[in-house]
Amino acid sequence: MNGQNLHQEIKASPAQIHYANTLFYGALIGFVLLLVTYSLYVFGILMPLIPLEELPKLWVQSAQSYREAGGIPQGWGWLALVSKGDMSNFLGIAFLASLTIICFLQLAWNLAKTRQWIMMTIALLEVLVLCLAASGILVSGGH
Amino acid sequence: MINDFHRFFPLFLFVVLLLVLGQSSLCFADNDKSGSAQTLQQTITNEAETGPAPATSDAAAAPAVDTHPWWFWPISLLFFCFILGIIAVMAGVGGGVLFVPLVSGFFPFHLDFVRGAGLMVALAGALAAGPGLLRRNFANLRLALPVALIASACAIVGAMLGLALPTTIVQTCLGVTILGIAVLLLLSKNSVRPVVSKQDAVGMALGMQGVFLEPSTGEVVEWKTHRTLAGLLLFIAIGIMAGMFGLGAGWANVPVLNLLMGAPLKVAVGTSKFLLSITDTSAAWVYMNQGCVIPLMAVPSIVGLMLGSVVGVRLLAIAKPKFIRYMVIGVLFFSGAKALMKGLGL
Numbered sequence: 001m002n003g004q005n006l007h008q009e010i011k012a013s014p015a016q017i018h019y020a021n022t023l024f025y026g027a028l029i030g031f032v033l034l035l036v037t038y039s040l041y042v043f044g045i046l047m048p049l050i051p052l053e054e055l056p057k058l059w060v061q062s063a064q065s066y067r068e069a070g071g072i073p074q075g076w077g078w079l080a081l082v083s084k085g086d087m088s089n090f091l092g093i094a095f096l097a098s099l100t101i102i103c104f105l106q107l108a109w110n111l112a113k114t115r116q117w118i119m120m121t122i123a124l125l126e127v128l129v130l131c132l133a134a135s136g137i138l139v140s141g142g143h
Numbered sequence: 144m145i146n147d148f149h150r151f152f153p154l155f156l157f158v159v160l161l162l163v164l165g166q167s168s169l170c171f172a173d174n175d176k177s178g179s180a181q182t183l184q185q186t187i188t189n190e191a192e193t194g195p196a197p198a199t200s201d202a203a204a205a206p207a208v209d210t211h212p213w214w215f216w217p218i219s220l221l222f223f224c225f226i227l228g229i230i231a232v233m234a235g236v237g238g239g240v241l242f243v244p245l246v247s248g249f250f251p252f253h254l255d256f257v258r259g260a261g262l263m264v265a266l267a268g269a270l271a272a273g274p275g276l277l278r279r280n281f282a283n284l285r286l287a288l289p290v291a292l293i294a295s296a297c298a299i300v301g302a303m304l305g306l307a308l309p310t311t312i313v314q315t316c317l318g319v320t321i322l323g324i325a326v327l328l329l330l331s332k333n334s335v336r337p338v339v340s341k342q343d344a345v346g347m348a349l350g351m352q353g354v355f356l357e358p359s360t361g362e363v364v365e366w367k368t369h370r371t372l373a374g375l376l377l378f379i380a381i382g383i384m385a386g387m388f389g390l391g392a393g394w395a396n397v398p399v400l401n402l403l404m405g406a407p408l409k410v411a412v413g414t415s416k417f418l419l420s421i422t423d424t425s426a427a428w429v430y431m432n433q434g435c436v437i438p439l440m441a442v443p444s445i446v447g448l449m450l451g452s453v454v455g456v457r458l459l460a461i462a463k464p465k466f467i468r469y470m471v472i473g474v475l476f477f478s479g480a481k482a483l484m485k486g487l488g489l
Binding site: 037133 | 211212213214216217251252253255256259263266267270271273274275277278279280284285288289291292295296299303306310348349350353354355356363420421424425426427428429431432433434435436437438439440441442445446
């Protein structure tokens with residue numbers, strides 16, 4: 001590798017820079033959303049699904065007991081209850097957890113433009129894996 | 144002596160906090176035993192069916208499970224994670240590996256919620272650090288992409304396994320894993336620039352090579368990987384463990400990328416941190432979909448750890464990282480033993 005190429009290689013690729021920018025602004029929006037919804041929740045501006053005083057009795061039990069006792073929906077069921085203070089927090093959490101999917105879709109597009117087919121295929125497979133995890137289809141037996 | 148005090152102040156606060164929380168947990172455990180779990184379950188089930196009972200009868204009917212008000216544990220968690228964030232940065236470990244064993248040992252939360260919050264903590268930290276690492280080319284997409292695909296797919300399997308297995312088994316395995324991590328941290332000697340004489344075919348096909356600028360010396364460093372297939376196979380186990388215990392996986396990513404695959408330490412650390420944003424995302428979704436994320440405890444954990452990390456980076460210049468690293472290894476031995484004993488019912 002000659003000197004000019006080497007110095008070109010030091011810089012992150014345009015695809016990598018695009019990924020970084022989307023991640024930066026997305027994470028910023030996600031964290032702000034998380035703090036706003038949490039404040040609305042703990043300061044009682046939005047009424048929660050489970051009263052705050054009840055939580056210490058519930059968080060000592062398994063997730064299955066917590067779901068049954070608190071009437072917590074599985075998967076994306078929280079969307080229907082998003083007006084409740086505690087459920088509204090999942091807007092920020094789900095946004096942060098979706099960020100990687102958004103970044104990978106953008107990355108796959110950028111890799112396709114530069115004809116990096118192997119990397120593009122890996123990026124698309126990653127999107128599939130993350131979408132499968134996010135879908136809520138995968139439910140374990142519980143304990 | 145006064146000059147030294149501020150160096151050890153985070154440690155001092157951490158130890159005090161552990162002692163206070165240890166006392167609170169003991170009180171909580173005693174109350175729990177006397178109150179009986181069955182009565183509590185009945186009370187909660189009744190309340191779920193008929194709505195919360197009036198405050199007066201509730202106090203009389205429900206056993207004294209936890210005498211602290213609802214805000215006590217989230218505020219404790221915020222301070223605890225703030226100190227944890229400082230110490231984690233100084234010791235060069237991710238927050239998740241300390242968060243899960245310590246919070247499951249010293250707070251009353253069930254392991255399911257601790258793992259859910261642990262993944263959110265590790266994910267938030269990775270999302271915050273990712274852009275800077277990618278822009279400086281310390282995290283390399285070509286190195287990360289194949290590894291991330293394997294680790295994230297296996298993290299889903301790990302998360303499902305962890306939620307399906309009995310808590311005692313997961314707790315026991317967590318204890319053994321934490322003890323193993325402590326030994327790994329104690330014995331592993333990362334190599335700043337491993338010598339890779341010839342790149343292997345898999346690494347070459349996947350384009351796992353790159354260049355980065357070493358800011359401290361202004362030197363341009365070229366790197367490539369070897370033993371790539373073995374490294375990729377190890378990420379199956381790393382993904383499963385990350386998902387099962389909600390630990391994040393920086394403790395395992397770095398040695399595999401650096402010592403086995405031959406990536407320079409800075410690239411290995413940067414890529415590992417970036418990898419967490421992908422691996423933990425898949426596991427975090429599984430935990431979230433199963434109701435294992437309680438916002439009241441997850442959000443203060445995230446905020447506390449992130450604020451602590453910011454302060455930790457500033458304190459890094461005046462701290463003695465070697466001492467803190469050994470202290471963290473000691474804490475891991477302690478919390479691993481505690482998790483193991485809890486799992487075995489000792």
